[in-house]
Amino acid sequence: MAPPETVISLRDATATLGARPVLRGIDLTVGRGEVVALLGANGSGKSTTVRAVIGQVPLTGGSLELFGTPLARFREWRRLGYVPQRSTAAGGVPATVREIVSSGRLARTRLRPLGRADRAAVDRALELVGMRERARDSVSALSGGQHQRVLIARALAGEPELLLMDEPLAGVDLASQRVLADALREQVAGGSSVLLVLHELGPLAPLIDRAVVLRDGQVERVDHPERLHDLACHPHDTPEADTASKIETGLLT
Ligand SMILES: Nc1ncnc2c1ncn2[C@@H]1O[C@H](COP(=O)(O)OP(=O)(O)OP(=O)(O)O)[C@@H](O)[C@H]1O
Numbered sequence: 205m206a207p208p209e210t211v212i213s214l215r216d217a218t219a220t221l222g223a224r225p226v227l228r229g230i231d232l233t234v235g236r237g238e239v240v241a242l243l244g245a246n247g248s249g250k251s252t253t254v255r256a257v258i259g260q261v262p263l264t265g266g267s268l269e270l271f272g273t274p275l276a277r278f279r280e281w282r283r284l285g286y287v288p289q290r291s292t293a294a295g296g297v298p299a300t301v302r303e304i305v306s307s308g309r310l311a312r313t314r315l316r317p318l319g320r321a322d323r324a325a326v327d328r329a330l331e332l333v334g335m336r337e338r339a340r341d342s343v344s345a346l347s348g349g350q351h352q353r354v355l356i357a358r359a360l361a362g363e364p365e366l367l368l369m370d371e372p373l374a375g376v377d378l379a380s381q382r383v384l385a386d387a388l389r390e391q392v393a394g395g396s397s398v399l400l401v402l403h404e405l406g407p408l409a410p411l412i413d414r415a416v417v418l419r420d421g422q423v424e425r426v427d428h429p430e431r432l433h434d435l436a437c438h439p440h441d442t443p444e445a446d447t448a449s450k451i452e453t454g455l456l457t
Pocket residue numbers: 221222223224226244245246247248249250251252253
């Protein structure tokens with residue numbers, strides 16, 4: 205059987221922001237259909253890792269391949285969907301929920317008008333995050349958690365094969381977290397891969413194939429599903445009890 209396609213391959217990656225070495229030799233692989241969580245304390249390099257993967261932060265060393273192609277030659281950005289760390293869906297720009305979500309099709313449509321398939325993808329994305337009824341509303345009338353849903357729908361509207369999300373659950377209530385977990389499950393069932401930064405696994409825990417814990421710009425350890433399951437179900441029976449509670453509360457230090 206052929207090995208599963210590697211969607212992200214980051215090897216010994218280093219990166220500097222200002223004068224600070226922020227990534228100090230990160231190895232990270234995400235295969236097709238895999239969901240990988242990046243965990244770690246504030247400032248450990250999670251967002252920078254994701255931003256390096258989408259080419260926003262240049263590597264000073266090591267290598268990055270996307271879908272088997274070195275970054276320098278990679279052009280198929282429409283295969284990626286990115287949800288940035290908490291921001292509002294439209295900084296003061298008057299726009300409806302549907303307009304923001306439709307902008308997620310831009311990489312596919314270039315500037316031609318949306319066709320039937322585009323509109324169907326937008327509808328599906330709105331439905332997945334439970335915002336179909338709010339499609340005509342102005343984004344300025346949304347709560348923080350609803351903004352977050354719109355940003356996720358914008359990424360989903362592009363029908364990405366690789367979804368990168370930076371703290372998608374931040375400030376999102378438990379009911380909305382469940383909605384997002386269902387949306388993600390559906391996306392993964394369709395073959396998408398996901399790399400997401402999390403402080404808490406929450407309702408997403410059952411979806412996670414691997415949790416990569418960063419510390420000071422390096423991979424401290426990688427947890428696999430059995431261990432994640434043990435940590436979630438028997439946090440006090442394992443030698444790592446302390447770590448378990450930290451993962452659940454996001455207080456990894
Ligand atoms: N633009 C910048 N210039 C200089 N240093 C930066 C810049 N952005 C981030 N850093 C530093 O890089 C390090 C890693 O930041 P990063 O945002 O990747 O961490 P993180 O793990 O995502 O943290 P958090 O959980 O707080 O979001 C931090 O020490 C941060 O201060």
